[in-house]
Amino acid sequence: MIVSPCEIAVTETHESEPPSDPPRTGIFADLTPLKHSPAFARLWGGNAIAGIGTQMTIVAVGLHIYDLTQSTFAVSLVALFALVPMLVFGLYGGMLADAFDRRTLALVTAIVAWCSTVTLALLAWTHVDQAWPFYLVMTINTVAATVLGTTRQAILPRLLPIELLPAASALSGISAGVMVTVGPALAGVLVATVGVQWTFTTDVVLFAFAFAGIASLPRLEPHGDVRSAGFASVLEGLRFLKTAPNIRMSFIVDLVAMTFGQPRVLFPAVGMLLLGGGAITVGVLTAGVAVGAFITSVFSGRLGALRHQGIAIRNSIAVFGAATLAFGVVLLVAALSGGVASESVVNWPALIVATLCMVVAGGADNVSSIFRMTLLQASAPDAMRGRIQGIFTVVVTGGPRVGDLLAGSLTALTALWVPPLFGGIVIIIVVWLLVRMNPRFATYDALNPQP
Template identity: 85%
Template sequence: MSEKPEAAGESVPEQPHDPPRTGVFADLTPLRQSPAFARLWGGNAIAGIGSQMTIVAVGLHIYDLTQSTFAVSMVALFALVPMLVFGLYGGMLADTFDRRTVALVAAIVAWISTAGLAALAWAHVDVTWPFYLVMTVNTVAATVLGTTRQAILPRLLPLELLPAASALTGISAGVMVTVGPALAGVLVAGVGVQWTFTTDVVLFTFAFAGIASLPHLEPEGDVREAGLRSIVDGLRFLRTAPNIRMSFIVDIVAMTFGQPRALFPAVGALLLGGGAITVGVLTAGVAIGAFITSVFSGRLGGVRLQGLAIRNAISVFALATLGFGIVLLWTTLTGGVASEADVNWPALILAFLCMVVAGGADNVSSIFRMTLLQASAPDAMRGRIQGVFTVVVTGGPRIGDLYAGAFTALAALWAPPLVGGILIVILVWLLVRTHPRFAAYDALDPQP
């Protein structure tokens, strides 16, 4: 089997070996086999904790300035369109220039913007628009960095280790979203937002260690000049990539009809009780499920029919969403809670378990979808397709929030997850059945 040497002294097979035989726990082979991947993964995990701290701290600080939850929500709203645009633009950059350089420049911009937040806080700026502006720049830089980083991974690892790498990414993400917000709460309460932002500035420097040590990674194959034409070519490529295209479509279906997070505040206030604590518990359930399936992901690397694995994982996600809707329906029929201070513990526990299963199944689907994309997309096109992936995983949940909010206004709190779970199962099975190439996708012969 031919190999291609890298500047870092590592060699990565161009074609996959047989699926590795692994145990139940997460496969750590990528960390051992590729020091470059290990440094990139570790640096991103540490820096990500700081990024999650900043997200929480910005929200707390803006609420402290305005006493308005709408003002807090505007942080995400202002950043949404630039994030979608630069998901595509960042992918184009990753397919045109040295990916190490693109990642390094994006990391520098993200670091400077984080320092800018700290400077605003230390200067006691008491208006919100500078925070919106700097946070938007930070989000855009982080989007470009994330898109480029994912396009880099297949150059650091053999294809058969990409599922394990995706699972390790899930573990680090679980640590980020668990430790980061908790640490932010402690620091904001204890020493203030100024030191919280400053801590992120320090933690983000670990990202540079992982990126700076990478070899030069020029795109391989037919490289086009940067510009709108390059982005359009990437979108056109999806016409000839039915497997990648279908992985995007089934994910959009799942996120549109199976995203109940917009319901959590009302569920905590009207049905299950507990208020903000219930919102936190249900949100944590999704993260815990993702973390558990990442830790016990060892067997996933041996799965060959990854199209069917995506279908099955989304089906489990749908059934968990349906279960959540049934819990809400049962609680509605039994009268809900008398006040927010009361808690229906049996219903809350069941709802939490549904969210754990949903988060775990969604993570398994994500591992296989990411692996399919990275393994089958040509290297010269990988950044742009990764950019489309970023748009899908960013925009899909927002569409899901809209569906949940609109359907609840027309029906009841239990209706969006209950009906949505049923729709996901029906639509995904029909889509896969009518696209036999996706159902037959083989990890040993990755075809886009």
């Protein structure tokens, strides 16, 4: 479906208007963005369905590499090998999003991501039993997904007015909740029953919905003073960040949270050695994070009325840190009780409490994400938004990968419970100190968005 020029003109007019008072709605998620912009609705729906397959692949790759190597550190290497290319192309992708038509860029990167998923399926079907081809293909997949995610987020403020951005971020939380609830749970079941081959193949099929959402977008040519693509353009974005203390601080506190609060790389070993259940436990724990995000998004109606979003970010990250700490305590108690050395025997009390910790962590992280994304999209100018979104994407995707590496390394040197317990303490203390030392971020007002 082609969006008419009138619809595009209305959207661009909204973008240039000063923000009105934050909308005050009920407790449930505000669906107005889906009604306001059919283009946003299609993009949101296509990404949600395709994202289920993406999450299935992430879990399946981790399980497959652990099965090949019996090493948590080897699983963390998926993150390590993808880290530097992802950082580089996150910045480069943001520059491209400011220099070229964003619809075309999204479509091209989606094709690359889909081809890498096809390659994973072929590797599995041909029974390749070495880990390095999976590292290589996942690196390509991560790079493409990084550029695609950067471009997609830079598109949203062109489809919606500023006052609807918090609601749009909450809807993204709902879709993410569905992705990370259904995807990992389905991956756990499929890997345990029919194998990784069918898991990867299912992702190949589901990714078609991403193409449908992107292809129906209108043309999204650059606005304002457009600089040609190149390294100088990337540097310009970095220089802008120096003059944007609120955006910069939102990046820093999230980087702290994601670096020290990522226990997901531990899940395969937790399912095998501590809690039992194997792949099913991995799926349940991963899905717990998504359930929390889903719940907070469904009941996000009042979030759009919160003006002091810096404080909201601080508080939600503190809750995230506390939940991560509690997860580490659960693993410590399970380890002291001797653990479970069988996939068929499950420590149900410990698994239930651990999953609840992940639910709380996922919900708190989602609330933080809603406000961080709103702050960025409302305060960054459109001509700079792609590059700043690129830096944001590097932070939100690079932080967890550094966290995976840190958790895997700490586990190899100590024990499974050490990374989440230590990380939760670090998150609570460091984020509280950072916000206390930056009063401008603490007093950020959504009615007067300043970068």
